[in-house]
Amino acid sequence: MPIITVHPAAVRVVAPPGRTIVESLRLAGWRSRYACRRGGCGTCKAPLLRGRVTYEQPLAESVLTAAERSAGLCLPCRAVPVDDIVIAQGEHSLRPILASSPCPPRPPFPEE
Amino acid sequence: MSVIRLGYVHIRVTDLARARAHYADTLGMDVVAEEANRVYLKSWDEDDHHSVVLEEGGVGLVKFGYKVTGADSLADLENRVAAFGATSVRMSKGDNVGIGDGLRVTLPSEHTLELYADVEYLGTKVGKLNPDPWPRDGIRGIGVPRINHALITAEDPAQLERFFELALGFRPAERLVGGDEPDDLVGSWMFCGENPHDIAFVKGPNGKLHHFAHQIDDWSALLRAGDVMSMDDVPIDFGPTRHGITRGGTIYFFDPSGNRNEVFSGGYRTGPDFRPITWTMDQAARGVNYTHREIDQEFLSVVT
Numbered sequence: 001m002p003i004i005t006v007h008p009a010a011v012r013v014v015a016p017p018g019r020t021i022v023e024s025l026r027l028a029g030w031r032s033r034y035a036c037r038r039g040g041c042g043t044c045k046a047p048l049l050r051g052r053v054t055y056e057q058p059l060a061e062s063v064l065t066a067a068e069r070s071a072g073l074c075l076p077c078r079a080v081p082v083d084d085i086v087i088a089q090g091e092h093s094l095r096p097i098l099a100s101s102p103c104p105p106r107p108p109f110p111e112e
Numbered sequence: 113m114s115v116i117r118l119g120y121v122h123i124r125v126t127d128l129a130r131a132r133a134h135y136a137d138t139l140g141m142d143v144v145a146e147e148a149n150r151v152y153l154k155s156w157d158e159d160d161h162h163s164v165v166l167e168e169g170g171v172g173l174v175k176f177g178y179k180v181t182g183a184d185s186l187a188d189l190e191n192r193v194a195a196f197g198a199t200s201v202r203m204s205k206g207d208n209v210g211i212g213d214g215l216r217v218t219l220p221s222e223h224t225l226e227l228y229a230d231v232e233y234l235g236t237k238v239g240k241l242n243p244d245p246w247p248r249d250g251i252r253g254i255g256v257p258r259i260n261h262a263l264i265t266a267e268d269p270a271q272l273e274r275f276f277e278l279a280l281g282f283r284p285a286e287r288l289v290g291g292d293e294p295d296d297l298v299g300s301w302m303f304c305g306e307n308p309h310d311i312a313f314v315k316g317p318n319g320k321l322h323h324f325a326h327q328i329d330d331w332s333a334l335l336r337a338g339d340v341m342s343m344d345d346v347p348i349d350f351g352p353t354r355h356g357i358t359r360g361g362t363i364y365f366f367d368p369s370g371n372r373n374e375v376f377s378g379g380y381r382t383g384p385d386f387r388p389i390t391w392t393m394d395q396a397a398r399g400v401n402y403t404h405r406e407i408d409q410e411f412l413s414v415v416t
Contacts, residue, residue, distance in 0.1 A: 037347040039126060040171040040370015041414040058126045060171040060369070102345040 002081035006032070007049065007088045018056070021076035021087065026099040032076060032089060039063060039078040048074040051085030114185035115178050115280050115304040118261055118311070119231065120211075121324045122165035122174040123371050123416075130368040131166045138344045139326065139373070140255040144234060145209050152209055155326065156237040156247050157257035161210030164259065171369045172416040173321035175224035176262055177211065178280075178304070178311075182229050186215050189227055189280065193217055196279040205230065220275050221266035222318040227280075253344070254337045256326035260376050261309050263323050265316025265415050270297040272313055277302070285309055285382050286357045286389045288396055298393065301357055303386075308358040308379040320415035323364060325374035334361045337375045341365055349411065356402035357391060364411075371416045 002015040004024055013028035015021070022044060025032050034044035042063045053074050064075045076087065125131035132151050135141045141153035144162050149169065152162040160179070167174055180186060193200045193215070200217040203226060212230025219225055237247040246255070266272040276282040285308050288299040299314035314322065328337060334352045341348060341363070349372060351363035360379040367373055391399040398405045 035349065035408075035410050035414040036366040036370035036372070036416075038366050038368050038370035040366065040416045043410055043414055057130075060124070060126050062170055062172070063370075 002051070003084045004081055005084070005086045006030075006094060007086060009089065009094050011094055015081040015085075018080060021053070021074075021079050021081065021085070023101065024081075025076075025094070026097070027101055029096055029098060031095040031097040031099070034077050037077045039075060042075070044076045045073055046076055046090070047072055047088040048079075049086040049088055052082040053079035053085060054082050056080055114181045114189065115227070115282065115310075116181060117179055117305060117307075118259055118324075119160060119177040119179040119228070120163050120165060121176045121259065121262055122167065123321065123324075124170040124172050124174055125166050125168060125367070125369040125371070126171060127368060128166060128168040131168075134344075134346070134367050135164055135166065136252070138253045138340060138346060140251060140253040142237075147209070150209075154234060155256050155258045156250060158259070159233055159235055161232040161234055165208075171371055173223060173264070173319070175216075175226055176324075177208075177214075177226040177228060179231065180227050180229050183213065186213070186227060186229060190215055192279045196275055198275060198279065203228075219266075220268065220271050221264065221313065223264055254326075254328070254340045254375065256328060256375065258327050260325045260327035261307070261312060262321070262325070263312040263314065265318070265320045265322055266313045267315070267318050269300055269313055269315050270295055273297060273300045273302065276300075276311060280304070282311065283382070283384070283386065284388045285386060286391060286399075288314070288357070288391045288393070288399060290393055298396070303382045306381050306383050308360065308382055314412060316413065316415055321371065322415050323372035323374050325376040328375045328377050330377050331361050334363060334375060334377050338363055349414075350401060350404075350407070353401050353403040356395070356399040357389075359402075369416070372414070 005012050015024040035041045145152040151166045153164045154162045203214045203216045205212040210232040214228030217225045238244050282302040282304050284300050284302050286301040290296040290298045301309035301312040304310045347366045349364035358379045361377040397407050400407050
């Protein structure tokens with residue numbers, strides 16, 4: 001699985017398949033800088049220093065423009081690492097949290 | 113005054129199917145009309161055709177509509193908008209699904225606001241004859257009964273407050289001021305009926321949406337709404353808590369495209385003789401979140 005490294009904190013976490021950068025950090029107990037977590041506000045926008053990411057859901061051009069993408073910015077709440085990546089978090093360092101990920105689908109009620 | 117209330121909010125969404133699931137299954141609104149790239153929804157206790165329109169492509173506000181008392185008031189409002197120096201154009205029945213003739217106004221803050229009197233009547237889910245207090249067989253998710261208000265951002269809140277007051281007949285209920293001068297306006301919460309607010313705006317970029325809100329019954333409805341948000345993994349901005357401004361109870365949360373929603377309960381009653389309340393910036397955090405007295409700086413800057 002891809003490894004996410006966050007500068008300058010030098011935190012390293014694993015990105016489980018299909019998980020975004022923000023989700024992967026949350027699962028590993030880190031609160032990065034974000035607000036909506038749904039690709040709408042741009043709060044989490046960060047430089048992608050190394051590696052590649054993919055976007056599995058449509059992005060608003062107004063939130064992450066083509067120019068920003070080619071300048072190396074990514075949207076961590078929507079970006080899924082393709083290989084090992086390094087992102088910068090600037091002045092906003094990571095904060096340790098205990099976060100609950102989305103619930104797995106509930107098993108069907110057992111039949112009598 | 114001739115403006116009655118917020119009628120509809122028309123927003124952009126990045127993924128129509130996910131947005132539809134959020135507004136229909138989590139908030140519990142009913143889909144009343146569909147086009148190739150748009151979904152129209154109403155809440156169970158609303159009479160009029162729709163109160164939310166979702167349009168695929170991007171995020172943020174396309175426009176919003178306020179209902180007025182009659183077609184004659186549209187001509188009066190058109191004159192007052194022109195006298196203020198703002199622009200408007202007439203819109204025709206059919207420009208919006210279910211909405212009749214009206215006036216499309218470009219606010220000084222560059223938002224598009226539509227005024228209309230005629231709208232297709234669909235009726236509430238409980239009817240008007242000996243109704244139940246809520247629909248016995250028709251609440252999904254939170255089950256929001258109706259839309260309540262919108263909060264937008266404007267580069268010049270003082271100018272926008274004057275516009276809503278002089279052109280549209282709104283009055284300020286609460287004002288957030290930056291310095292010693294009452295004109296150094298950071299935000300204003302304005303009403304056209306007897307709500308604490310029907311429109312609000314804070315200083316920020318023109319043309320942007322901070323949030324729109326659905327009204328729900330009370331504090332226990334808020335807590336139950338929070339349960340549904342957890343079940344559906346909806347990102348919470350903050351809450352449940354109480355606002356100092358409007359005194360309402362609140363949860364702020366995000367739709368699947370990152371547009372901010374609110375469920376709002378309570379709030380006091382205003383009216384034509386209501387004298388505005390002033391908040392100063394040193395108490396702004398208490399004004400927004402009375403319980404916690406602390407908000408992220410991003411609460412004011414995160415818009416779509």
